[in-house]
Amino acid sequence: MIASVCHLLQLQPGSAGAIQGIEGMDPVLRRRLADLGVSEGCTVCLKGKGPFMGPVMLECNGQLLAIRRKEASKIVVNVS
């Protein structure tokens, strides 16, 4: 299968991709994500989308976390 690049929000719920880059994100949020182990190279899975355009739920290294949609759209992932 050919690898394709898209941002996290475009993933189908339940599918995963490897983080290629994170661009234009608030530095505080970016640091916190790095603390939680979400950084370039690791695999994230989009678990689900919250109510009323609310946050999306992600899984990374067995860790569940939630961030807002507009922030999720700044994470570029590589789906293979």
Place this chain on the structure above:
Amino acid sequence: MSSIALLGNPNTGKTSLFNTLTSSYEYVGNWAGVTVEKKVGDLKNGAGTLIDLPGIYSLHPLSRDEGVATQYLLEESPEALVNIVDASQLERNLLLTVQLLEYGRPTVIGLNMIDVANARGIKVHPDVLQSKLGVNVLPLVARTGKGSAQVLSMLENSADIPAVNFKLDYGLIVEQAISSIERELSQEIGLPNHRWVALQLLEKNPVILEFLKGRADTDKLLAIRQNCQNELQNSKLAHTLPQWIRSIRTDYIRSLCLDALDTSGLKPHNLTERLDSILTNRYLGLPIFLAFMYVLFKTTFEWVGAPLSDLLDGLISGPISSGAASFLDTAGASDFVHALIIDGIIGGVGGVLVFVPQIFILFLIISFVEDSGYMARVSLVVDSIMERMGLNGKAFIPFIIGFGCNVPAVMAARSIEQPKERMLTTLLLPLMSCSARLPVYLLFAAVFFPENQAAVIMTMYALGVVFALLLCKLFSKYLFKNESSVFVIELPPYRMPQLKSLSRSTWEKGKGFLRKAGTIILAGSAIIWIMSYTGPAGLNVDMDSSFLAKFGGLVAPLLQPLGFGFWQAGSTLVPGFLAKEVVVSTMNIIYHAPEAAGLEAQISQAFTPLSSVSFMVFILLYTPCLATVGVIKKETASWKWTFFSIAYAVVLAYLVSLVIYQGGRLLGWA
């Protein structure tokens, strides 16, 4: 006596371990497992004290809460560290471990949640970790206490814990910068491990920089840092220095985990995922949360709370009161002492104590939500609403804790990363109906709305939340400059809370109320009673010509437009500022009613249904209690904001009560 610091990531079971290792325990404010301030306990074997520091992901703080840990490591020098790591999240947890090992103090690693890890198919080899890191690694299940005896015996003699000799190679460029910083710092005394300080400085840790100001030539240190970063950039190694340091550590941790960790059998979070697909569902999430809140209120106030309260009321106004009366008669007490004890103290304090069951049930449910992992989901579910109001979903957790008591809630606001959101949450928290306001609602709802008690009470709670959200929008628009709102929250897997920890945390939260009943409410009741017993004419005067009536009469005209312009209502408001529990005990004394039924009859005479609503709303909104004002001052470090939080509340209370009463009259509801 030695002091030992306990550190680790949030939600790793630090507090459980702290509880099993120490005998005394001080509750400071905890939500979703996050300790808000450092707690100190005595080790069970008497070997010293254990300091429980807030859960952190790294030593570089993002929220105020997290700064406490770094500050502690800088300013105090603990004999040893206990680093608790979550075996099921080893890779992430080791990031902090590396920073702690660089601190260079004797360290013990508690490898917690091995049961969780095993259940998920993750195998961790403590012996490999131990030999690679060069420190003792003890497997633990802190929730059940398994393995904590070994930790305790290891701490018995902290001098015997081997010193840590851990050093990562950060590459030529950074190592040179570290050496030059170490040279700069060599004259400084009272600093912890210089290499650690240097590394934290290179990582741009603001706490370290603040600490070094005035002690060392920070300009020079920052110049070294800047040079180092430039060199790294020129050699195309990394974008920034912190990123480079982090990547070295991450690489090290990955290689370590390859040896120490076997994740080949990793299973997904089946139960958690299934629950989440319902509880955080895009359509069902919010209705489920609201239904949950409704059940919470129903259970607390009607199903379980009310029968227990009635039972207690019967006990206090019956056997206890008459027992005390006959004892006083036999002892030959004077009329004054007799009246003081029966009407003042038993009437006042007893009138508040009957609400203890409701308060404890409320705390029990809040503890259950915290421990089960649902609390974090609540903030996810409400985030999009909160964002529209200028806050983020995380602020909702302090709001819910505020239903118990505003004081720990204000402290829980510390874990919000953005200063603006933290300030807004702190200012608006007093609008959450704390357990002290509950007795007022319970009393009035029982008198005027006996059919719909839970609904009326829930409306009062909801009203507080609605005003908090509306004011939030207003304040964030006009009082604060635009600062982006960020939201990121860790979602722990769901788990069934353990009865032992549940009962402990319920007790820890609720005992504050009992303590207040024994101090402020007791003293307040005695003072109020004396003011009602004495007047310009002397002792044992008619209540209407007492000092209390005179005093309440001063406030009464102001309250006339709100529907409760009589001295009895007026004189409850000022003691109510000290502690809102005193409102009901004051009423007990004024209406001279030792048991609930008598008070209810009196109140149904003095108030109308409309004015009772107006009064309840006023009690809900007007000024936070003195203890809350105290923490607001401490947390905001500003008198201006503290006064603001009092002033807006009084104005809001007056306006809303006015609109309710006058509006209601126009509609003919009087």
